[in-house]
Amino acid sequence: MAEQSKRRLELKPVERRTFLRYSLIGSVGAGLGGFGLASLGFLWPRPGDELAGEVDLGDAMELIEEIEEERAPIRIPEGGISILMWEPSLEAAMRNYGDDHAVVNDDIGLMAVNSQSCPHLGCGVPWCQTSQWFECPCHGSRYNRYGEWTGGPAPRGLDRYVSFIDDGRFVVNLSEELTGPARTANALEQSPEGPSCVDA
Ligand code: FES
Numbered sequence: 001m002a003e004q005s006k007r008r009l010e011l012k013p014v015e016r017r018t019f020l021r022y023s024l025i026g027s028v029g030a031g032l033g034g035f036g037l038a039s040l041g042f043l044w045p046r047p048g049d050e051l052a053g054e055v056d057l058g059d060a061m062e063l064i065e066e067i068e069e070e071r072a073p074i075r076i077p078e079g080g081i082s083i084l085m086w087e088p089s090l091e092a093a094m095r096n097y098g099d100d101h102a103v104v105n106d107d108i109g110l111m112a113v114n115s116q117s118c119p120h121l122g123c124g125v126p127w128c129q130t131s132q133w134f135e136c137p138c139h140g141s142r143y144n145r146y147g148e149w150t151g152g153p154a155p156r157g158l159d160r161y162v163s164f165i166d167d168g169r170f171v172v173n174l175s176e177e178l179t180g181p182a183r184t185a186n187a188l189e190q191s192p193e194g195p196s197c198v199d200a
Helices: 002-043 060-070 091-097
Strands: 054-059 074-076 081-086 109-114 133-135 149-151 160-166 169-178
Touching: 054 060, 060 074, 060 081, 060 109, 060 169, 081 169, 091 109, 109 169
Parallel strands: none
Antiparallel strands: 054 169, 074 081, 081 109, 109 160, 160 169
């Protein structure tokens, strides 16, 4: 009996060392695993990152027809953008957007805004069909049909990309992002055309 207790006592230091060794291996393994997963997550493309550089988004007149028919911007999820129409005939719009955005003719232009990332804290900003505004569901920032700020905590309008018309095609340069217009820019002066989607 006394011999058995002695053996049990003698075994204890070995078990503790083994336990510590396994714990150490376990923690290093878990750390490396976490690092590996984090690296993979970093490398994995987010929605909206699949397009880059100059991208041909289609025949400009067909895009315009679709926007008019649907009364909604065209969402391109692969690029994180929405294509909207703007009016070069509005003096303030031409002054603010004429240099960097596609002009199709005297009356109609096209523009690509970043609707994937609200300038406040980065939430996606869906189009609200009833108000005809972009409305952020996270903290209620709103943007008119041109993506100009109309209310809420966002510091500015939606960011946008340089675009142009090439042989009748609408081309967006996704490598050239432009900071959204200041809160005071209100070239469109558009009131909401119906109930808000974020208040409902
Ligand atoms: S993230 Fe859009 S209002 Fe806060």
